[in-house]
Every structure is written in C-alpha cells, then in structure tokens.
Amino acid sequence: MKRLWDPIPLRGRVVLVALLAALLIAPAVLDRYLISIFVLIFYFTLVGQAWNLMMGYAGQLSLGHALYAGLGGYVAALLWFYFGIGPWLGVIPAIAVAMAFGAAIGWLGFRFGIEGVYFALLTIAFAEFTRIAFDNMAFTGGAGGLFLLYEPKRAHEWWNLRGGPLLFYYLSLALACGATALTAWLARSRLGYQWVAIREDQRAAMALGIDVFRAKMIAVLISAAMTAVGGVMLAFYYNSLFPAQAFDISRSIEMILGPVVGGLGTVFGPIVGAFILTPLGEGLIAVTDKLGIGVPGVKAVFYGLTLMIIISLRPDGVWPWLKRLIGLEAA
C-alpha cells in the first residue's frame, strides 16, 4: 500500500481521499436514479481498468472484451441456476473460465505473432464465435436467454448478491477501487515496467531479456479475470443474460471508450473516462428531452460527436490534461 501512496503528491492525496469519502457517503443524498448511474460508472471503471492493463500498459488491442464479461456472468449465473452456488464462490470458476479463454487467445496471438489490428480481429472472432455458440447451446438457455429467479424472501441475502441498489453501489465501488489499486500497483511493479517496454518497442524489450510472451500472457490473464468479475456482478444485477447482448461487439466497444477517452496507460484515465461517458449519455437524454428534441437517435448523434471532438482535441485522453489543469502533475 505504502508504495502506491508515496508517489502521489500531497494535493493529489487530499483530492483522492476527499473523493473516496464523498463516494462512500454519497448514497445518503443520491436518489435511486443517480445511484443506478454510479453503478454503471463503477462497472465501466472496473472493466475499463481491465482493458487498460492490456492495451494501455501492455499495448495489446482487444476488441472482444465482452467475451470475458459474458463468460464470467454466464458461469456464475449457471452455477447459481443449476446448483444454487452463490456468486462469491461462483466468481472463482467464472474467473477460471475467462482466463482459460484469455490464455487461448493470448497463446494463439503471441505465439504466432498476431499484432495490432490483426490481434484485435482475433479477439473479435473469439467473442463472436462464443456468442453464436451460446446462441445454440441448450443448457445455457440458448438465444432465449438465461433467467435468474427473483425471490422476495432472499432479497436481502447480500452474500448471494441479492439486494437493492445500495448493495450494488458499494460492491461496484469496491470493485472499481480494487481494480484501480491493482492497476496502480501493477503499473509500478517490475511487470508493469516490462509491459511498458513491450508497448514502446517489443524488440528492444526482448533484447533487454524480458520474457515478452510471458509478460503479455499475464496481461491478458489478469485483464480477463478482472473483466469476468465485472460480468458476474452485472449478471446478478440484471438477473438475466442473453448471448446477443452479453457477447455483442457493441458491448466490447462500450468497454474501451472509457479508458481511451480518459487516458490510456494511466491509472486514473479509465475512471475519468467512465465519469465522463456514462453521465454524458444520461445527461444528453435529459437535455434533449428538456429541449423538446428528444427524437430517437438525436442523443446518440451528440454522443458520437462528443467522442470525435474529445479524441481530436485530447488524443492522449482527458486525464493527462486534467492532471496538469488541477496541478497534479506528479513530482
């Protein structure tokens, strides 16, 4: 912990603690709508951090991260559905399965030198392949979907992830914080430096004696595991899973927007990105509604426009700029 804490300048520490404290007591003043938005923000922070590790640090472009979230969700939900095994336990096999898929993709990709856009397409191929497979598998409910019972008598069994918005607020907050702490720790670890070396120049990294294959594999495995945890949470949040939604490429794209907009390869980028994009979407709905121009599609047009503007003006993401702006440029 200390190693993570020390390099942060004083002003940063104050902001960080204040922010965390604010988020912890925020539900006291937030209404349910805002809480439901925060749940999404924290979820996208979690999976954004996961993707950030792989792309922002290790430089491996994945466009199929919905695969891990979907697998995680499905494994935990199936265990609960068939055997009554709760998600706190079910998350372990969920992580294992996601990591197995991650290992397969990583092995194929890194062993055969598939890079850049090619690697991205490999990840898309796996996600789409799995989507269609799940569409056709009977025991997962197929395309018809998997449904979890809503049992009023269990509505307070937080140990089975049954509960109201506050449970998911604090759970997702904890997961987002955990993911951020893990990212911060990894970024300053030996492994993190290896990743950055690989990202910047793979050949040079190899020449330095870094086991490139191993380092990249670890990145994929950690990333898959973190994303799977997010998937488990979401499955129990919504109580239903559909392959067409869980594994869809649009889901993967949603996950990567946050970290790119916030700032790749930074610890706080994915948080900033999630805090910009989710409220942006909801805010646009409210604003277009108020202005009386709430025709279907208009919100998305503004959303797309904002993406283009942000990436044109701040190609490195918002966080590095914001950091300078509020005087947090690390010493």
Add this chain to the structure above:
Amino acid sequence: MSRPIRSRHLTRRAVTAGLGAGLAAGVAPFNIVRAQSSALKIAVILPRSGYLAQAGQSCYRGALVAPKVLADYGYKVELMHVDCESSADVARTQAERAINDGAQAVVGAFDSASTLSIAQVCEQRKIPLVVNIAAAPQLTEQGYQYLVRNFPTGGMLVTNGLKLINDVLAATKFDAKTAVFLHANDTFGTAQRHAMDAIFPHAGLPFKLLDEIAYDPKAQDLSVEVTKVRSLNPDLLLVVTRAADAIKLVRDMVRQRFEPKGIISPGSPGLYDEEFYQALGPLSDYPIYNIPWANPKSQMAQALEKVYAPANPKYRFAVECFNVGFTFEALLVAAAGFKTAGSANGPEMMKAIRATNIADHVMIGPPIKFDAKGQNVGIPSAAVQNRNRTPTVTLPADVATAEPVLPMPGWHQRT
C-alpha cells in the same frame, strides 16, 4: 492489502445510514405528486432507437394515441415517453429516472432483456410494470410481484397457433402431408422452437414435420436456407420470422421458384409489417399468421382506429394493430387498476391490477385477467391472412371478416 477489508466495514455502516436518508429524501416528494394529480402518470419505455427501433416506434405510435381513447372511456392518463435504445443498461437507468420524475406505473418494453431490466427497478420500488409485448415464458415465472403481462408466452402462441392451423386446414379442406419449421434463432424464435418441440408431437396435426431449421437473424441473405427447404419440398412452410428476414425469405422462394402450398406462422411478426407489403407487393398475399389480433368487431378497437388513422397518415391501423393494440391494452390495464384502487399507491394499484377483469378491450378474446403469476393465460390467436396487402382475420369464425384460402395461388398467378 488492508484497505479493501476496512472499506467493507464502512460499506455496511454506510448502507444503513444511506438507506434511512434515501427513504426520507425519496419518498416524500412522491406523496405530493400523487395527491395533486388525478391522472395516472405512466412511463412508456420502448426501444425507439437501436436494433429494435422498428417495433419500438410502432408500439410508440400506439402509445401516442392512447390517452385520447382512454379518456373517452373515462380513464385519465398522462404518459412519459422513454426511449431505452434497445439497451438493458439504458432501460434500467431510465426506468429509475422516470419513476423519480413521478411515473406511477410503467409500460414496456417490447423485448425480454429490457423488460427484465426494468422489472428489477419496479420490483424494488413497488411500481406496477405492465408488459406490453415480450414472449419469453420465464418473464412471469421468476416471481416478480409487480409485473403483469397481457401478452401470450411463446408456448401459448404456439399452442393456439397449431390449433388454428388444424382449423385452417379443416376450413379450406386442404390436405397437407408435410411441413418444415424455419425460425430465427433469437430470443423470440428460440422460445417458439422450445414450445414447438414440446407441443407439436401432441397437437394431432395431420402432417409430418420433416425438419426444423434455425437461421441467424443477422444473416445478410437466406438463399441457402430456402434451397435447403426447397430440397425437402414440404407442402407447408411454418415460419417464425422478423420483418427484414421475412422479406428475404419470400423473395428467395420466388427467385428459386419454390412454391409451398401454404406459408403459416404459428405466431410471429414479420409477415404483416408495412415494409413486407411494400417490398413484395402481390407476392405478400396469402401467408397466414396465427397471432392475437385486434378484434374488428370490438367497439374499443374501432375507437382506437378512429383516433389512430388521422394521427398516422403513413401507417395503417390494420397493419399495426398488433403492436398498437397490445401497447394500448397495457396502458388500459394500468389505467383501470388506478381507477379501481382509487389511488396511485403502488401496492394498492398492483392489487387492483392483479384482479383486473376488463371485458371490453381491443384484442380478440375473453376479458383481460391475470393468473397468480401475473400472466394473462386467456389470450387467443386469430388466423390472419394477407389479402390485397391487408391483414384479414379469417378464423375464428365469430370475429372473421373473410374465409381462409389454401393452397396459395402460385407466385406468378398474382396481380
């Protein structure tokens, strides 16, 4: 790693604190809203953009004209229209927002994923959710107390649909020996397939089912699927389609000169969308689809049509009455529950909704009633056939406006 543990302690304490404050902050304004308003505020959540936009906007057109018709029948409603963008995430946050903004009941949401996502919110906030359209049977099997569905499950659709096929064959004296079942492999199509597998063997139909073929609803072209059916050469083609693929299907049958003697859907959309008629012209005539339909002889249906037609010059009520009718009826159920309960208090209204008994309504069938699980199990289907590019009720006889025709005339004998 001491931080996560500490924060979990914090979590539990904050939960209790937050809960109390949240209740105090959240509940009070609603009482005021409820006391002031004599009209029921209903949030109509529909996928008006995204991949379900076509159906979502069709339902939306029904919701738009509903308040006037409901007012004529003595129900006062005020609608809040919400677009859930075909996304479960948006459906959930927007349901929360709508309820915050004063919605006292929710109607939606065309597809099962979004509906379930809204159900989580309505259940926790004790707000009635009346499902307008969504066929996954599980929806009313999951134990939700604040959800009712005035729409048939996949199983009901198929049971009624197969029975009507028997009736159609009897009425037309058409002797079908073989059939192939072709369905889209999506949530709806799969529900139909499961029902088909369970029900067909006992339905006592006179023909043999040669094969069941699932196709990818995202597929760009269905020519090979049609070739596959053609190689089996069945008398009847049973289909479960969506709008875009129904067009491709017929187009490829014509091109490949495959002429089944009948195309019958045991209960699905696709064969009666405006785009189907526009794309296929005379070739769109004669398929039969056995689905719930607006009762041409119902007064309320006629009243709805009277308001709908001038408001939607580009669309025909006869084509849209499935989406429009069920969306209207969902609003009717909510409004009637409000009237009976005499209050917009969620639990009281829900009690009234569960005891719904509405004899005069839009769609064919007995009075709207819900079973203990909140499902209306009494929704029958009609055999509707395309005639002169217009859906025409052909069975059951008491609501029919024409006789069914089978076998269909060949593709090239049409005008």
Add this chain to the structure above:
Amino acid sequence: MTVAIVLNVLVQGVLTGLVYGLMALGLSVIFGIVRVVNFAHGEFAVVAMYATWLLFVTLGLDPLISLLPIAIVFFGIGYLLQATLVNRFVGRAEHEQFILLVGLGIIIVNGLLMIFGPDARPANLSYSFDSYMIGPVIVDKARVFAAAGALVVSAALVAFFRYTATGTAIRACADNLTGAAVVGLNVKRLYALTFGLGLACVGAAGALMVTIADASPALSQAFTLLAFVIVIIGGLGSMAGALIGGVLIGVSEALASFFLAPSMKSMFSFALLVLILVLRPQGLMGRRA
C-alpha cells in the same frame, strides 16, 4: 437431385461472396494503403444504400446505373473526409482512429434513423424476383447483376492501380512511405485520393447491395465486421484477395448452412479467420512487410 442442390448452394455462395468481396474492397484499399482502421465502413455502405433507394424511388434509376453517380459523390466525400478530418489521424495509434470512426459511425447510423426512420426501405426492381434456369441450377438475376457489377468495379480498380501514374504513386506510398515522400510525392493528396477511391468502392458496393437487401440503419455493424474478416482473410491491400476472401466466406457460409445449421454459419467465417491469422497472417493473397 442432391448434386443439383449442392451445385445451387455453391453458385449462391459464389455470387453472394462476390458482393461481399466488393464490400470489403473499399476497406482493403483504405486499410491497406492509408493504414486507417475505418470502423465506419459499414455505415458508409448503408448511406450508399439509402442514396440508391432514394434515386430509385424518386427518379426511377436502376442501382446498376446509379452506382456511377453514387461512386463519384462518395469519392468526393472520401477525399474531403481524409483531407480535413482523418488525415490528422494517419500514423496515430489504431485505437485513436478507432474512436474517431466509431464516433462517426454512431452519428451516421442515428442520423439515418432520424431521417429515414427504422423501417427497411426496399427498391422494387423489375428483376427483383427473376431467375435464370441453367440446367438444374437456378440463379437469380439480381445476384448475377450484382456479382457482375462487383467484378467490373474491381477490374476498374485494379486497372487504375496498375496502369495509371497516380495508381502507381499510391502503391509506392503503401510500399515505402518515407521513400515516396523523399521522391517528392504529395502523400497527403495521394492519401485523400485513396480514401476517396475506397469510399467510391463502398458506394458502389452499397448500390449493388440494394439489389439483394433492403436499406435499414441496423445493417451497418454486420457489414463492417464482415468486411474486416474478408480483408484479413484475403490479404490486406490485395484487390484479388478481397474478392477471393469474399467468395471463400460466401461459399463456406453457404455450405455450412446447408450441411449443418444455418444459425451457426457465421461461426465458420470466424473460425476461418482465426485459422488464417495463425497459419497465414498476411492473408491468402497478401504480402507482409
């Protein structure tokens, strides 16, 4: 009987595949030369479909004719887009290009939804329902026309790259960017031309697609994905590769749906993609630097 049916399936696969191939050609040109990951590819194709539909219902223009004006307009759009917006992103990280074009794609799809509504727009051509009977094989007219159109457009493109000075210059940029700049080629202008050409291909493909499918905003994502798969399989920057990749996907999907389950047919495209990535990463016809 069975042989005839299988033959039928194969022919359908080849014809559909050629149109798929043309769809991918535009991407191959842009991706292969400018090195920009055009994730709004399918969206442009759908815009072309709407334009074709509009020309058909207002002026009665057949898609095979409106293909030309649409390709020309799309060339202009592509040229301007590259010169003003995309050029700043050339050479930048792929994910940045990705976000830019995903944003553009979102705007296009939802703009179309706002303008044309969600209902599919069919163009009822006189030959929409016609087919040729060649022995036991039934071939539908629209697909033959579309496939022929795809071949003609591809041939024109190949000829341009091989026999014109500009085409050669563009290829030089792809082969050796620094070298091209050193010998005094105006890379920025050439890139704009290339992007224009790529979009012209997309426009033509969209026009031809109208003979097979009905325009609707929902189609775009599937087009984009399909085009990427084909380009990778065929080989980046290879015109012939795109067509061959398209045909390969068309045929494998056709055979998979006929002999296995149609609902699983795109699984085989993705399996094929993984196989190619592993065994022959440069694609069937590609060269890798």
